Amino acid sequence: xxxxxxxxxxxxxxxxxxxxxxxxxxxxxxxxxxxxxxxxxxxxxxxxxxxxxxxxxxxxxxxxxxxxxxxxxxxxxxxxxxxxxxxxxxxxxxxxxxxxxxxxxxxxxxxxxxxxxxxxxxxxxx
Numbered sequence: 001x002x003x004x005x006x007x008x009x010x011x012x013x014x015x016x017x018x019x020x021x022x023x024x025x026x027x028x029x030x031x032x033x034x035x036x037x038x039x040x041x042x043x044x045x046x047x048x049x050x051x052x053x054x055x056x057x058x059x060x061x062x063x064x065x066x067x068x069x070x071x072x073x074x075x076x077x078x079x080x081x082x083x084x085x086x087x088x089x090x091x092x093x094x095x096x097x098x099x100x101x102x103x104x105x106x107x108x109x110x111x112x113x114x115x116x117x118x119x120x121x122x123x124x125x126x
Contacts, residue, residue: 002107009101015086022112033075038113039097
C-alpha cells in the first residue's frame with residue numbers, strides 16, 4: 001500500500017528522483033496522465049491490471065470511455081533511471097500537470113500521484 005507525501009524538485013534537465021519508499025514498492029514505473037491535474041505512477045503490473053479492467057469494461061462504441069482509454073494509453077511512458085537514480089519526465093506530461101520545479105509525490109493506495117506543488121496545495125486546500 002502506497003501512502004504519504006514527499007516534496008521534491010525537478011532539476012534543470014527535467015529529471016526527478018522518485019522517493020525510495022515509492023521506488024522500492026513500484027519497481028518498474030509507468031507514468032501517465034491522471035486526473036485533477038496529477039500524473040499517475042503505477043508499477044508495470046498494476047498499470048496493466050487497471051488498464052485491462054477499464055478496457056474490458058468499456059464498450060467498443062462508448063465514445064467517452066474510449067476517449068479516456070486513448071488518453072491513458074497515449075500518454076503512458078515507462079520511466080527509466082539514469083546512473084544517479086533520476087528519471088526524465090516527458091515534456092507533454094510536465095506541461096499537462098503544470099510541473100515546473102517544485103513537486104509533490106503522494107501515495108494513493110495502488111498508485112503514486114505526482115503533482116506540481118502549487119496545484120497540490122490548491123487542490124488540497126493548502
